Amino acid sequence: MKSPCVVKIWALIDSGCFGDWVYDALPVEHVKRVLLNRVRVGYTERMKTYFNNIVRRLDNIAAYSVYGEVSMVRGLMIEVEGTHSNISVGERCEIFTRDDAVILAEVIGFRRDTAITMAYGEVAGIKPGARVRILKTDAQIFPTLDWLGRTIDAFATPLDGFGPLPQGDEAYPVKASPLPAHERNRIGKRINLGVKGLNVFTTCCMGQRMGIFSGSGVGKSTLLSMIARFTSADVIVIGLIGERGREVQDFIIDDLGVEGLKRAVVVVATSDDPALTRREAAYTTLAVAEYFRDQGKNVLCLMDSVTRFAMAQREIGLSVGEPPASKGYTPTVFAELPRLLERAGPGRGEGGSITGLFTVLVEGDDLNEPISDAVRGILDGHIVLSRDIAHRNRYPAIDVLGSISRMMPNCNSDSQNQLIDRARSLLSTYRDMEELIRIGAYRQGTSESVDAAIYFNPALENFFRQLKTETFNLEQSFQILAESLEMSEAPPTQSESASVAG
Ligand SMILES: Nc1ncnc2c1ncn2[C@@H]1O[C@H](COP(=O)(O)OP(=O)(O)OP(=O)(O)O)[C@@H](O)[C@H]1O
Numbered sequence: 001m002k003s004p005c006v007v008k009i010w011a012l013i014d015s016g017c018f019g020d021w022v023y024d025a026l027p028v029e030h031v032k033r034v035l036l037n038r039v040r041v042g043y044t045e046r047m048k049t050y051f052n053n054i055v056r057r058l059d060n061i062a063a064y065s066v067y068g069e070v071s072m073v074r075g076l077m078i079e080v081e082g083t084h085s086n087i088s089v090g091e092r093c094e095i096f097t098r099d100d101a102v103i104l105a106e107v108i109g110f111r112r113d114t115a116i117t118m119a120y121g122e123v124a125g126i127k128p129g130a131r132v133r134i135l136k137t138d139a140q141i142f143p144t145l146d147w148l149g150r151t152i153d154a155f156a157t158p159l160d161g162f163g164p165l166p167q168g169d170e171a172y173p174v175k176a177s178p179l180p181a182h183e184r185n186r187i188g189k190r191i192n193l194g195v196k197g198l199n200v201f202t203t204c205c206m207g208q209r210m211g212i213f214s215g216s217g218v219g220k221s222t223l224l225s226m227i228a229r230f231t232s233a234d235v236i237v238i239g240l241i242g243e244r245g246r247e248v249q250d251f252i253i254d255d256l257g258v259e260g261l262k263r264a265v266v267v268v269a270t271s272d273d274p275a276l277t278r279r280e281a282a283y284t285t286l287a288v289a290e291y292f293r294d295q296g297k298n299v300l301c302l303m304d305s306v307t308r309f310a311m312a313q314r315e316i317g318l319s320v321g322e323p324p325a326s327k328g329y330t331p332t333v334f335a336e337l338p339r340l341l342e343r344a345g346p347g348r349g350e351g352g353s354i355t356g357l358f359t360v361l362v363e364g365d366d367l368n369e370p371i372s373d374a375v376r377g378i379l380d381g382h383i384v385l386s387r388d389i390a391h392r393n394r395y396p397a398i399d400v401l402g403s404i405s406r407m408m409p410n411c412n413s414d415s416q417n418q419l420i421d422r423a424r425s426l427l428s429t430y431r432d433m434e435e436l437i438r439i440g441a442y443r444q445g446t447s448e449s450v451d452a453a454i455y456f457n458p459a460l461e462n463f464f465r466q467l468k469t470e471t472f473n474l475e476q477s478f479q480i481l482a483e484s485l486e487m488s489e490a491p492p493t494q495s496e497s498a499s500v501a502g
């Protein structure tokens with residue numbers, strides 16, 4: 001027969017909850033001995049991971065607990081009395097429902113002595129006077145290299161049905177602060193994004209942070225999925241934040257595929273998840289990326305989308321009574337955005353880097369709306385996708401003239417920069433004259449530069465076209481552009497190569 005302790009542990013495994021009632025039942029050291037014995041005795045790998053995970057969690061159990069009680073519930077907002085000075089903003093608590101289930105909540109503000117919390121899930125089952133226990137540890141995750149190939153939620157619970165998620169030894173705070181600027185390495189060498197239009201016109205370097213901006217349905221997610229599949233980064237951490245549930249499976253199965261998933265970790269919170277969970281998933285994405293960076297990997301962190309993160313923060317801010325500023329976005333939105341985005345970037349010392357690509361949904365196709373404006377100011381470059389170009393069925397619909405990478409031109413060789421300058425000037429001339437050319441008001445021979453722009457336009461349009469299944473590395477991308485412009489793209493000289501790598 002199983003001892004009462006073991007019975008309790010089984011219950012914990014099922015609920016996925018590792019609360020201190022294990023501690024209440026028996027001394028932690030004893031519980032650990034029982035579990036480690038079970039690992040040694042030889043259970044299946046799956047059970048061994050479960051037991052090891054519980055042993056690691058036991059170390060984080062507080063020696064005592066502070067309880068309060070629920071006084072009011074309004075929507076997802078729950079007011080808690082009786083905690084006094086034992087709780088502060090950002091800390092988390094567990095609320096016990098009618099059926100003794102546990103709902104996780106976070107303190108988002110105070111009204112006198114009353115703590116205002118917000119639930120991470122459904123609030124059904126919470127009654128007046130329900131017990132609330134304050135959790136003394138901040139949100140943490142314990143990543144390992146074995147997380148590669150896994151899909152997890154905002155709390156690092158596996159969503160893929162591949163069994164329990166192994167837990168590492170080191171805790172990574174979900175809401176970490178960005179590395180101090182003076183401790184960071186310089187931006188690294190160029191990274192292949194697999195998309196020729198981006199490789200050439202918005203060349204991206206390791207540790208750089210870029211935004212992909214467009215209105216709805218112009219191709220942000222598709223472009224991100226091409227990058228995820230074809231990039232040369234060691235590890236890809238993908239945060240699907242607040243997007244449609246349908247897109248998640250499409251992304252993992254069709255876009256990433258089995259090979260792509262092997263070097264990726266996907267963090268998911270869909271649009272139906274509560275605001276706190278959506279926001280948490282964005283933080284968790286960066287925490288996972290930070291772990292791999294510290295293992296010396298060059299990480300590509302993709303987030304679709306930052307706008308949903310901002311919207312989640314707006315929802316939280318408005319619930320706690322923050323004043324809406326521009327377009328209803330509250331001041332904390334603009335404080336949280338840099339705290340999130342700055343976590344990507346070069347690492348320190350021997351560590352790797354986090355190259356960040358974040359999509360931004362531009363409301364009403366207005367690039368000056370507040371979130372686009374704020375994000376553009378924080379990042380090291382932006383890729384703009386244009387609805388007009390998409391309407392012409394030219395995908396990816398990159399608007400080269402509206403896009404920049406702040407690492408350029410220093411990251412490319414002189415001959416490559418000449419090529420880019422030539423292409424940009426042809427595109428810009430064509431755009432200036434486009435209306436006249438279309439209505440037939442331009443007479444060939446009037447201007448040499450306009451004639452050249454008209455002559456090369458079909459080749460340039462063709463250059464930007466790329467099927468979802470195609471990939472081009474940096475050299476190929478420059479070579480194809482050179483051929484399109486009938487220019488020879490000399491290979492970089494020794495000194496140019498050095499500057500490219502630096
Ligand atoms: N490279 C491409 N090739 C062909 N069609 C594309 C490509 N990129 C986008 N599309 C078309 O555009 C549609 C919308 O693309 P996608 O979902 O990537 O846009 P989005 O900007 O992420 O939209 P939302 O803002 O709604 O999330 C796709 O369903 C597809 O029809």
Ligand SMILES: [Mg+2]
Pocket residue numbers: 220221222243304
């Ligand atoms: Mg999308």
